[in-house]
Amino acid sequence: MVSLGICLRASPDHPSTVVALDRQSTVAFIGRFSEDDELVRIVQAQRPKIIAIGAPLGLPSGLGCLEASCPCEPAVPQRKGRRSELELTRMGISCFFSYKGSIVSRLIYRSIELGRRLRSLGLNVIEAYPHATKVILFGDNVPPKNGAASLAFLKERLSPLIDGLDDQVVGFDHHTCTAVLNAYTALLHQRDATDVVGTPEEGMLVLPKLPR
Numbered sequence: 623m624v625s626l627g628i629c630l631r632a633s634p635d636h637p638s639t640v641v642a643l644d645r646q647s648t649v650a651f652i653g654r655f656s657e658d659d660e661l662v663r664i665v666q667a668q669r670p671k672i673i674a675i676g677a678p679l680g681l682p683s684g685l686g687c688l689e690a691s692c693p694c695e696p697a698v699p700q701r702k703g704r705r706s707e708l709e710l711t712r713m714g715i716s717c718f719f720s721y722k723g724s725i726v727s728r729l730i731y732r733s734i735e736l737g738r739r740l741r742s743l744g745l746n747v748i749e750a751y752p753h754a755t756k757v758i759l760f761g762d763n764v765p766p767k768n769g770a771a772s773l774a775f776l777k778e779r780l781s782p783l784i785d786g787l788d789d790q791v792v793g794f795d796h797h798t799c800t801a802v803l804n805a806y807t808a809l810l811h812q813r814d815a816t817d818v819v820g821t822p823e824e825g826m827l828v829l830p831k832l833p834r
Contacts, residue, residue: 624650625812626670627750627805628661629797630677630736632729641801642668643809648785652798658736665740673740674750674808676800677733678720680704680825688720688727696721706749706820706827713832714762715754748828750807752800758830759783768796776803 623645631638634656642651651668655661665673681688682704684697701708703719710717718726740747756764760779765771776799777791783806794802810816811828820826 623812624668624670625805625808626665626668626673627801627803627808628673628675629752629801629804630675630729630733631797632726632732634658639797639801640664641798641805642670643784643802643805645809646785647783647806647809649787649790649802652790652801658732658739661736662739662743665743665745670745670808672746672748672808672812674748674804674811674828675733675737676750676752676804677726678704678730678825679734679737679747679749680720680820680823681730681734682720683821683823685720685722688722688724688730690723692722704820704824706825709819710751710754710827713754715757717751717753748808748811749825750804750828752803752807754827754829755803755807758832772796773799 624642627641629639637654637656640653640655641649644650653664655664682696684695686694702721707717707719720730737747765775773796777794780799780802781787781791784802807828810830815831816828817832818826818828
């Protein structure tokens, strides 16, 4: 009953991080991979029940790519980004939008292809957004990403969530903490403790249960 979380980098030149949590919320595995084939081997060894990738798994309706030179157009011309991204902004949660010429287009392409590949193996793959997960779980006072204050903030708050993390979290970098957040989102989803925003066509985003 392993839940796997992936902090995916845009390029194989920079290793991505994967974390597995068991049903008791205990870290069962921490690893890194460069090529997608390496991740497939990790997945086959860990046999996860669910996988959360912390990057978009779909494009805005009507778009086949994010290249400015391509004539494909969004189904809703006046709308920038996917429905899930617009819903995040309505909640006051910042995000990168999926649109033509996006600075994160390489990451989006890789994430979509990886999601398709894992699903073709019969695996349950969901989209997570670690920044939104942090805001929902820990409040609006989350420090800016990648700074020393942000890393210390995450380490302090992840330990109470994940059993046995106290002895390991000291050596975590930001990518490992992010992978833990994604794995925790997957674990919550198994426990029916999540909400979902977006559309099936563009990709559904899984979030920790929102305040009612």
